[in-house]
Every structure is written in C-alpha cells, then in structure tokens.
Amino acid sequence: MFRPVSIGILLCSLLSLASCKSKIQPVVAKPLVASFASALVVEEKVEAKPDTNLLTPEERKVVFLQKSGNHPYWRQEEAIHYDVRKPNYVIIHHTAQDSIGQTIKTFQIPRTKVSSHYVIGRNGEIIQMLNDYVRSWHAGVAKWGSIVDMNSCSIGIELDNNGREPFPEAQINSLMTVLDTLKSRYLIPTNNFIGHADIAPSRKNDPSVFFPWKKLAERGFGIWYDEGQLVAPPDSFNAIDALKIIGYDTSNLKAAIVAFKRKFVVRDTTPELTIYDKSVLYNIYKKY
Numbered sequence: 690m691f692r693p694v695s696i697g698i699l700l701c702s703l704l705s706l707a708s709c710k711s712k713i714q715p716v717v718a719k720p721l722v723a724s725f726a727s728a729l730v731v732e733e734k735v736e737a738k739p740d741t742n743l744l745t746p747e748e749r750k751v752v753f754l755q756k757s758g759n760h761p762y763w764r765q766e767e768a769i770h771y772d773v774r775k776p777n778y779v780i781i782h783h784t785a786q787d788s789i790g791q792t793i794k795t796f797q798i799p800r801t802k803v804s805s806h807y808v809i810g811r812n813g814e815i816i817q818m819l820n821d822y823v824r825s826w827h828a829g830v831a832k833w834g835s836i837v838d839m840n841s842c843s844i845g846i847e848l849d850n851n852g853r854e855p856f857p858e859a860q861i862n863s864l865m866t867v868l869d870t871l872k873s874r875y876l877i878p879t880n881n882f883i884g885h886a887d888i889a890p891s892r893k894n895d896p897s898v899f900f901p902w903k904k905l906a907e908r909g910f911g912i913w914y915d916e917g918q919l920v921a922p923p924d925s926f927n928a929i930d931a932l933k934i935i936g937y938d939t940s941n942l943k944a945a946i947v948a949f950k951r952k953f954v955v956r957d958t959t960p961e962l963t964i965y966d967k968s969v970l971y972n973i974y975k976k977y
C-alpha cells in the first residue's frame with residue numbers, strides 16, 4: 690500500500706534538514722536541496738507515470754521508499770510519532786588518492802558505487818557530499834560486533850591522504866570540528882568513532898599508522914589505553930575474546946590483530962600479539 694503522505698513528510702523532513710545544513714556549508718546546499726526538491730516533484734510524476742524505466746536513478750529511490758518497508762497484507766494504521774533514524778557510528782577513512790578533486794569525482798561517477806558523507810582536504814577544507822541521514826556507501830563488506838550493515842548506522846568521513854603520508858594539522862583540526870558536531874548532534878558514544886580497518890580488517894588498512902588516534906581519544910572520539918598503567922593480563926585472559934568484545938571480527942585472526950596493532954601499537958604491525966601488545970589489549974578490553 691502506498692503511503693504518499695508519510696513519504697511526503699519524510700522527504701519534507703529531509704529537505705528541511707538539507708536546508709539547515711546550508712547555513713553551515715553553503716557550498717553544498719544546492720546539490721542537497723536540489724536532490725530532495727526534485728524527489729518531491731517526482732512524487733506526483735510517479736502517480737501519473739508508474740513506468741519506472743522512464744525514471745532517473747534518483748526518482749527510482751523515491752519509488753523504492755513508497756513501495757518498500759510496508760507490508761500491505763497486514764492491517765495498516767498510521768502512528769503519528771516518529772522521526773528519521775540517526776547515525777550511531779563514525780567511520781574514518783583515508784582516500785588513498787592524490788587529490789580532493791579526484792575523490793569528489795570518484796563519488797560522482799556512476800560505476801564506482803562508493804561515497805562518503807564528508808571529505809576533508811589536506812588544507813582543512815570540509816566538503817559535505819551527502820546528508821547525514823542518508824546511507825552512504827563507504828563501509829563495504831564489514832562487521833563490528835554483531836553489526837554487519839555498517840553503512841546503515843554510520844557516517845563516513847574520508848581524509849584526503851594517499852596512505853603513505855602524515856595527516857596535516859589543519860586536516861585533523863577540521864576533522865575534530867566535524868566530529869564535535871556529529872557527536873553532539875547525534876549523541877554518538879565515544880567508543881563508536883572507529884576506522885575502516887577496524888570494521889574490515891581483511892580488506893582495508895585505513896586510516897594508516899600516521900593517523901593520530903590518541904589525539905582523537907583525548908578529545909572524546911574513540912578509545913586509547915592508559916599509558917603508564919599497563920600491566921600483564923592474568924593467565925585467564927583470552928586475547929581473542931577481548932578483540933571480539935571490543936568489536937573486531939576475528940574470523941581472520943591475523944588481520945584483526947594487525948588492525949588492532951596498526952591503531953594502538955603503531956611501531957609494530959606484525960600479526961602476533963607480544964606480551965606488550967597483550968597488556969595494551971587487556972587495558973582497552975577492561976574499558977568495555
């Protein structure tokens with residue numbers, strides 16, 4: 690059963706959200722607003738012309754919203770209290786590309802099928818490419834704890850960096866600004882600021898060892914161990930269980946260990962846990 694009124698409200702909400710964004714990022718306001726504005730117009734078009742072959746990909750998304758999510762074989766009544774779902778994780782990436790222009794283009798070419806909500810340049814420029822409330826395609830096949838659809842619950846942030854260079858201070862400062870905004874607006878838990886390699890350790894290595902996770906944790910984004918308070922874990926300590934409890938997918942244990950060490954040990958990313966590595970892991974595990 691179609692629920693055009695509900696969809697209309699949803700799209701209006703998204704449109705007004707996009708408008709709010711325009712106060713912060715006037716540069717991106719136009720495409721965001723245009724995107725949803727055209728969606729609103731399309732709603733009438735769809736009623737008159739149901740042949741989806743004639744619709745643009747964007748118009749098809751509106752048809753999808755109208756058709757899916759409802760189960761017409763069950764009684765349909767409408768509750769009046771709802772809003773849109775909020776992101777609960779932030780995933781940080783490096784682009785592994787050479788320029789911000791290259792990344793923007795990558796996210797606009799139909800065949801690539803990848804995107805992120807934000808791209809941050811080496812000079813600190815912040816570019817919003819998608820509304821926070823829509824599902825960007827940045828995580829790919831990934832798992833964190835029991836969550837297997839990270840795209841549905843997260844915001845993706847790409848840092849313009851080729852993976853072999855440090856992240857400039859201006860870029861990290863801008864990242865902090867974005868993270869501050871997202872954390873306060875969506876009440877994202879401290880531990881839920883993580884990297885792409887955390888959720889896809891077999892496939893990804895971003896952000897690289899140059900990424901300042903400790904600095905982020907000091908500002909309340911992500912977790913760090915208590916330096917100077919490391920102790921050897923007890924004999925009963927199970928390192929694999931600890932990695933799992935933190936969130937790592939240990940089906941490829943070596944990959945999970947490397948991802949953990951790239952982030953917390955940095956100077957050594959071999960796929961074995963030394964006594965020192967275990968003391969770091971034990972310290973972090975106790976925070977969960």
Ligand SMILES: [Zn+2]
Pocket residue numbers: 781782783827885893895
């Ligand atoms: Zn990535």
